[in-house]
Amino acid sequence: MDKSSKGKRTVITVEVKKQIISKHESGVRVSDLAMQFGMAKSTICSMLKNKDAIKGASVAKGVKTLKQRTQTMEEMEKLLLIWITEKQLAGERITESIICEKALHLHAQLVANTPGASAEIESFKASRGWFEKFKKRSGIHGKHAEAASANKLGADQFVLEFKDYVVSLGFAPQQVFxxxxxxxxxxxxxxxxYITKDEKALPGHKPMKDRLTLLLCANASGDFKSKPLLVYHSENPRIFKxxxxxxxxxxxxxxxxxxxxxxxQFFIEWVHEVFGPSVKKYLQDKNLPIKCLLLMDDALSDPPGLQDELMEEFAFISVKFLPPNTASLIQPMDQQVISNFKKLYTKAVFQRCFEVTSDTELTLKEFWKNHFNILHCLHMIDKAWRDVSQKTLQAAWKKLWPDVVPEHATEAVEEDVPLVEDIVFLGNSMxxxxxxxxxxxxxxxxxxxxTAEELQNILLEQQKAAAEEMSSEEEESRESVPTAKIKEMFAKWAEMQAFVEKYHPDKAAVSHATNTFNDFAMSHFRQILKLRQKSQVKLFW
Structure with a gap:
């Protein structure tokens, strides 16, 4: 070997690496590849270990290294996806350029908070190529590329079309949802x-950002409210168990x-298990024709084929979608129904806090931080949804279907004023x-x-709940083993151990194997028995 070349590291292009992998997959041995390409066998083996990443790489000819996705990039995309979800919940449409702009902003915020990561700012451009790959990785749909501004022209046109549509098909207000x-x-x-301020001031403590999603539904006559669909990030919270x-x-x-x-999928299940059966019963009780119209924003569920997915027994449900970006202008639920519900929820929460702090020795901070849980929340949601008045639900249709809104219903807006005053009074009382x-x-x-910090808090809450749920399930599965069954298995293990030790020729190997199994397997169940014995002693005394 030439002295001048001694110590120099030869860098192999991705193109050559792909050739080597291809030859190996066609049957060429590692030793032959090493000889053909003048490389060490260990180098070839390293390539083969990473062959999935190398084969999946799309790089220009002559490129020598694969561009690795940084931890900051991974974090940014997780937060970006949460942000997109929040926008969906608000009924907003966002363009590709808005998503890319938010990605740049989040990335910069994360880099600023990560020591030694400043060089990453230059490497991330939120390009069209990145966006297309992000869409594939995250599964977001093309509807995010639509115009983001409110569609006033589309809303006005839809109001006229909607009136003709319901009249031509003979829908009464009771049948339109x-x-x-x-x-x-x-x-x-x-x-x-002070509670929120104290949360932010505590070292390492994150403000309460736990979120859930609700699907609320009611009809134009305001005398039917469907059971809500609630989606949370934990299937079985510990408080449920x-x-x-x-x-x-x-x-x-x-x-x-x-x-x-x-x-x-959740939406279809809700239609089949909740909306369809309850609406059918409601229409029968009202002696109305068994037909109805469900109006919705297409951001909720991809429109194509939705009608076809309804079971035959719910074929009486017609589905109609609002035009893009018109929800804030004409969708009934967006016309103060949801905001009224959230104020009623807040009042119910404050009322509960007031009652607890008045009737017990708990302070507000203690109850809020350590005792108020998702079960309390469910009771408050139920109360708030029941308390949304018929007038509020009727008034919500004024912009879309004014012909069916009673005159007295227009006064529903005034209900919010005393509601806010009640919340303030309860708050000040505490x-x-x-x-x-x-x-x-x-x-x-x-x-x-x-913000990036708030999105991170949501992500942490989700991960924490998932970890607790998994831990709880593991604990539950361990504790579900009956004591008698554990003792039975110990007897069988002792019998098996005695048999092997007596008849196996390699005594040293047997001793090592049985000791290992005892230490790593049976000791776990011995610990369970010990804990149960201690528990029984405590209960006895």
Whole structure:
């Protein structure tokens, strides 16, 4: 070897690596490849270990290294996906350029908070190529590339078309329904209260950002409210297990996924199990024709083929979608129904806090931080949804279908004023310094723009709940083994151990194997028996 070349590291192009992998997959041996390409066998083996990444790489000819995705990039995309979900919940449409702009902003925020990562800013451009790959990785749909601004022209045109449509098909107000999803930060106090300020001041403590998603639905006559669909990030919260909660008996249809998001599958299940049967019974009780119209924003569920997925027994349900970007203008649920529901939820929460702090020795901070849980939240949701008045539900159709809105229903807007005053009174009674503006801000915050830190808090809450749920399930499976069964297995293991030790010729190997099994397997069950024996002693005394 030439002295001048000694010590130099030869860098192999991705193209050559692909050739080597291809030859090996066609049957060429490692030793032959090493000889052909003048490389060490260990180098060839290293390539083969990483062959999936190398084969999947799309790089220009002559490129020598694969560009690795950084941890900051991975984190940014997770937060970006949560942000997109929040926008969906608010009924907003976002363009590709808006998503890329948010990606750049989140990436910069993360880099600024990560020591030694400043060089990454230059490497991330939020290009069209990145966006296309992000779409594939995350599964977001093309509808995100639509115009983001409110579609006033489309809304006006739809109002005229809608009137003709319901008249031509003979739909009465009782037969026309609207559903819409919304996010709810179920454990959040107004920003200016001492509880929220104390949360932010505590080292390492994250403000309460736990969120769930609700799907609310009612009809134009305001005398029918469907059981809500609720999606949380935990299938079986620990508090459910402690209280033996039967989810099918809840006042909501409980579903869960990591993003706490309504999926098409969940929506179809809700139609089949909740909406369809309850609407059919309602129409029968009212002696109305068994037909109905479900109006919805197409951001809720991909429109193509939705009607075809309904079971035959629910063929009486017609589905109609609002035009893109018109929800804030004409969708009934967006016309103060959801905001009224959130104020009623806040009032119910404050009322519960007031009662607890008045009737027990718990302080507000103690109850809020350590005792207020998702079960309390479910009771508050049920109460708030029941308390949304018929007038509020009727008035919500004024912009879309004014012909069916009674005159008295237009006064429903005024119901919010005393409601806000009640919340402020309850808050002040518990020592919270707050005003009506704080209540309005709290309601608006459920759909407000989230910072990188807030998105990270949501992600952490989701991961924490998932970890607790997994841990709880593992614990439950361990504890479910009967004591008698454990003792039976110990007897069988002792019998097996004696048999092997007596008849196996290699005594040393047997001793090593049985000791290993005892240490790593049977000791676990011995510990369970010890804990149960201690528990029995405590109970006896």
């Amino acid at each position: 609207n559903c819409h999803e919304t996010g709810l930060f179920w454990k959040r106090m107004p920003r200016n209260t 402690k209280n033996n909660v039967i989810k099918s008996k809840l006042h909501v249809m409980w579903r869960a996924n990591s993003k706490a998001r309504v999926t098409r 020592g919270l310094e707050m005003s009506g503006a704080d209540v309005e801000e709290l309601v608006e915050e459920h759909g407000a723009e989230l």
